[in-house]
Structures are given as C-alpha cells and as structure tokens.
Amino acid sequence: MIVELRQVGREFRRGTTVRALNEVDLDLAAGDYLAITGPSGAGKSTMLNILGLLDRPTSGEYLFDGVATSGLDDRRRSALRGASIGFVFQSFHLLPGRTVLQNVMLAFVYGRVPRAERIDRATEALDRVGLTHRTDFHPGTLSGGERQRVAIARAVCTGPRLLLADEPTGNLDQANAESVMQLFDELNADGLTLVVITHDIAIAERARRRVGISDGRLTEFAR
Amino acid sequence: MSLPAHFDLRDLIVESLDGIGGRPARLMLTVLGTVVGVAALVLTIGLGQTAGGQVASHFDTVAATHLEIAPQRSRGADGADHPASSFPPDAAARVAELAGAEAATLIGEVALGTASITAVPVHDPSQPEVTSPSLLAADGDLVGAVGAHVSQGRAFDSGHEARADRVVLLGAEAAQRLGIHSVTTQPSVFIGTHAYTVIGILDRTATQSRLLSAAIVPLTTARQDFGSVTADVLAVRISMGASSLVAHQAPIALDSSHPDTFVVAAASAAGDVPGEVQDDLALVFLAIGVITLLAGGFGIANVTLLSVSERQGEIGLRRALGATRRQIAAQFVLESLVVGLLGGIIGAAVGVFAVVAVAASRGWTPVLDLALTLGSAVLGGAIGLVAGAYPAARAALIEPTEALRATPGS
Numbered sequence: 001m002i003v004e005l006r007q008v009g010r011e012f013r014r015g016t017t018v019r020a021l022n023e024v025d026l027d028l029a030a031g032d033y034l035a036i037t038g039p040s041g042a043g044k045s046t047m048l049n050i051l052g053l054l055d056r057p058t059s060g061e062y063l064f065d066g067v068a069t070s071g072l073d074d075r076r077r078s079a080l081r082g083a084s085i086g087f088v089f090q091s092f093h094l095l096p097g098r099t100v101l102q103n104v105m106l107a108f109v110y111g112r113v114p115r116a117e118r119i120d121r122a123t124e125a126l127d128r129v130g131l132t133h134r135t136d137f138h139p140g141t142l143s144g145g146e147r148q149r150v151a152i153a154r155a156v157c158t159g160p161r162l163l164l165a166d167e168p169t170g171n172l173d174q175a176n177a178e179s180v181m182q183l184f185d186e187l188n189a190d191g192l193t194l195v196v197i198t199h200d201i202a203i204a205e206r207a208r209r210r211v212g213i214s215d216g217r218l219t220e221f222a223r
Numbered sequence: 224m225s226l227p228a229h230f231d232l233r234d235l236i237v238e239s240l241d242g243i244g245g246r247p248a249r250l251m252l253t254v255l256g257t258v259v260g261v262a263a264l265v266l267t268i269g270l271g272q273t274a275g276g277q278v279a280s281h282f283d284t285v286a287a288t289h290l291e292i293a294p295q296r297s298r299g300a301d302g303a304d305h306p307a308s309s310f311p312p313d314a315a316a317r318v319a320e321l322a323g324a325e326a327a328t329l330i331g332e333v334a335l336g337t338a339s340i341t342a343v344p345v346h347d348p349s350q351p352e353v354t355s356p357s358l359l360a361a362d363g364d365l366v367g368a369v370g371a372h373v374s375q376g377r378a379f380d381s382g383h384e385a386r387a388d389r390v391v392l393l394g395a396e397a398a399q400r401l402g403i404h405s406v407t408t409q410p411s412v413f414i415g416t417h418a419y420t421v422i423g424i425l426d427r428t429a430t431q432s433r434l435l436s437a438a439i440v441p442l443t444t445a446r447q448d449f450g451s452v453t454a455d456v457l458a459v460r461i462s463m464g465a466s467s468l469v470a471h472q473a474p475i476a477l478d479s480s481h482p483d484t485f486v487v488a489a490a491s492a493a494g495d496v497p498g499e500v501q502d503d504l505a506l507v508f509l510a511i512g513v514i515t516l517l518a519g520g521f522g523i524a525n526v527t528l529l530s531v532s533e534r535q536g537e538i539g540l541r542r543a544l545g546a547t548r549r550q551i552a553a554q555f556v557l558e559s560l561v562v563g564l565l566g567g568i569i570g571a572a573v574g575v576f577a578v579v580a581v582a583a584s585r586g587w588t589p590v591l592d593l594a595l596t597l598g599s600a601v602l603g604g605a606i607g608l609v610a611g612a613y614p615a616a617r618a619a620l621i622e623p624t625e626a627l628r629a630t631p632g633s
Contacts, residue, residue, distance in 0.1 A: 054542065054622075079545060081544075089540075110545035111544075
C-alpha cells in the first residue's frame, strides 16, 4: 500500500473547533487512480495536505509506503515529501524569472538528485509532457495548458510514488484540460499512483476510484 | 527512510542569489542604507586617521629640522637652579656657520620690572587695565630659526641690530592685545618710556610659541635700553638629517672647553592640535554612520519581510518540493546577508574614495587601516544577517498549504 489512512481526523481551532476531517479511512494501492470530489469547505484540501505530508492529522495514523508518519520530524517529512510525492496545483506555481527547464530542475534542489543528472532528467520529464521545444522559454510566454504541463513535469521528474493534483484543470479551457487529463491517464497507465481533487464531475469520472467528501467524512462511490 | 535532504551549500547560494537578482531596482534601494552607513563610518575613521597622520608628520618634521640649545642648569648654594654657563655674544653666528645649520637665533626674556608695553604714551585711568605682553629680545635670523611667518611688515635685520634701532616685532596675540592691526602707518608702542616703531607682525611659528604673545626687540636694543639681558635659548634650524651632527658640534662651537655645559634638544612644535574639536566632529560623523547603518538594517529587514509575504507561493512550492523549514529560513537569511555584504562592500569603496578625494584636495597623504575598511564591509554583512533573522523566521513558519492557496502562481 502506498497510502493507508487509519481513523484520521484533523481539527482546526479558530475560536470554535472545526473538524475538517473526521475518522477517515482510506487505502491506496500502487497504481491506483483516485478522484476526491466535494463542495467547497468540505475538507478536500485538508485531505490533500495530509496525504502530501504538508499537514499533520490531529488524530489517527497515516502510513505512507508502510511508514508511520506521525512520529517524523520536519526534516524527515520534508525529505520523504521531496523524494516520494509530487504536487500539481491549480495555479501552476512556476517561478516567473526562470526558464521552463530551470523550473523543472527546482524539484531536484531539495530531492536526492546529483547535480550532473539534473539537466538530463529534467529534459526527459519535459519530453514526457511534450515540451522539449519550450525548455528555454519563460513561463510568461506559455499558454495555461503548457504551464500546467511544465508543473507536471516538475512533479514527476523526481520519480515520485504518489502524485497529488489539486484542481489541476481549474484554470484551463476545455482543450487544455483534456490534454492535461490525457497526460494523467498516461502517467497512471505507467504505474504512477494518482490522487486528483476536483469539483468537476467529468474530470472525476476519468479516475478508477471516486470518493466524495462531505463535512469531513469520506464516502466511496461504487463504479 | 531517514534520507537527508540533498540540499547543499551550492544549491543554497544559487537559490538565494536568484532571489536577490530577481528585482534589481529593489535591490539597489535596499542596499542604499547600508552603503551610506558604511561609507560614513569608513569616511569618519579614514579622515581621523589621515588627519592624525598629517599632525604626526608635521610634528616629526618640526622635530627633525629644529634644535634648541640651552645652558646646563645646576643647583646653586641658595637651592635654586642657575644656568651653569652663558651664551657668547656671537652664539647665533657661530652655530649658524656649522655645516647642516641653516639659521640660528638667541632668544632671551627681558625683565620689564614695573614698566609696561602700551600703545599710548600716557596712562589713562579711564581705560581698562590691559595685561602687558611680555618682552623678548632676539638676534640673528629669528624668523628663519623658529620657522616663523611674518604676516605684515618685516622682521628686523642685522642693520637694526648693529644700530640698536628701536624697532619691535609683535606676535599676533600681542598685537591684538595692543590694538595694532596694521603696520602700514608705522605705529609706535611704548616699552617703558621708550617709543618703538612696530615693523612687523608674526602670525605663526613652528617652535617657540611664546613669541606670539610677546613683543620682540633686537638684542642690542634691549641691552641698550634695559641693561643686561640673558639669552635663555639658542634656536637653530637645521637641514633634514643634520640633527645629530649639529647637536654634537654646536656646544663645541659655543664653548670649546666646556661643551657639556650646554643641553641640546629637539624642538617641540608650537601650537596645539585642535584635538577636541576634531574628536567632536568625528563623533558626530560616527553617530551619523551608526544611525544610518541601523536604518539600513531596518530597511533590509523591511524589504526582506515584504519579499517573504510576496513570495508565499514560492515558499509553499519549495516546501512541497521537499524544503525543510530550516532550509527556507537559511535561504532568506543568506539573501539578506548578501544584500548587507553588498552594501558593505560598496559603502567601504565609496568611503575609501571619499577619504582619498578629501585628502587629495587638502594635499594630505590618505591613511586608512585596511583591516578597519574590510571590517566595515563585513559589518554590512553582519547587519544584513541580523536584519534577515526575523523575516527568515517568519518565512519558515509559513504554512505551505495556506501559502499555496493564497498566492496565484504563474
């Protein structure tokens, strides 16, 4: 199992206590493709942050690749995140002053990739998303779809065990959204474990598994 | 599992420099405070050292080119000090002829008794009582031997001496006290009952500063009008490097059978360095430097803080890519350290140029302690380091999840 959530809860204290996640159980095997849907404020993002080791559960246990993560300090969590988890965001989060290639290579700065391999591996990742002709361009000159594909290249170039995508098509038009989702299908077909958070049912339909989240509770839809 | 993040110093430096270089205009404004502060510090310290070097070299030059010879003093039967010898009448001429000696003059104080030096012939009781200047007598080349400067008129010469003319040279202070500002009308002063014509005013001397507050008459005239006058010192100007030779030969020339009855010493320079005034000014500059430097530090802290809040998205992204809180903090600390160091280096360079420019305009030799200059540049870096600490801590505490959502990326 890549992901095992055991009775995971997450509370926020802002005046009153808000339970963003409530006794959530979830297993993801290698190669799974999961879509998480739900209305705004239902706990989708909290779910993604817990899965991505960006946030800690206040109760329960999260095992990532068999490792209990609650006991890990910031350094170990960061190392695990850098080496094994890739992120794709709705707003692409590319650094505007750097070229496409340099943006992808940023992933190697905190990963365990020797400097000599960085250019080759980043170029390889850009080849995979079909952007080798854009390596020296700056993000500002690219279309939204191209930018998201650069972000995907950055997320997968370190060879993660899990790819987390938060509304990856939220800023894209129909055609670009389709090409990005096509790319996800291909990555999953190559064995990458994928979690996509979306409020778009059409996007969610492409995943092999779908869970809905409402008031912090998870419900799996049968297919 | 316990894989250490592969983030080495080179990555840290590259990422930090990229963060700084991203906004060159802002960088310029940020370093400005540190530049001005460090430049003011270097300028203050440098000018202090340059002026100090200048004063020291002035004293050295005076000491190397002027000698003072005085009779040995010994304790007499009455318990008081008495000179053990006296100068021969032609002492100045004898010493001036020595190789290496350029000019010599005998100077002696004239006891006035109850007599006084006044600019008016009659005693006017309605006038406030003025302290009379002292009266000195000299022969030979007075102006040359003590390095004096005659601001008005002229000094007396061998002709005045030979004829025992009643002429007087006034020190600037004495002239002011007597109310004499010009010699063009040939004013007279009364020394006791004798009228003397003022032929010149001395405004500075290299040695024998007592001349400035005195009226100076030819030795022959003094002896004629006031009886015996004992010269207490023979001032000699020598050429550079002739000091030991003249010091050895002069006593022999004065009294070949008892040369040890004369004491030879290097002359001390006249006049006090206005040290206190200089120190006050330096303190003001130093205060300006320190305050500007502090302001510069606050400037760096402010801009770094602004940069942290603007780059929340980037911080969140870096955390998502595996950066630890410590690595985020290190990046921002290094950024402000480099900004501070940059300001320090530019400021030190500006300060050095300013010191050289000021020294050149005054014809001085610039003196600047290299360690202090480099230290000032490093001080800029230290300011940056301190200024970056708080923003870096803020950056490290940013929650990546919120940061990633709050900021639209590109």
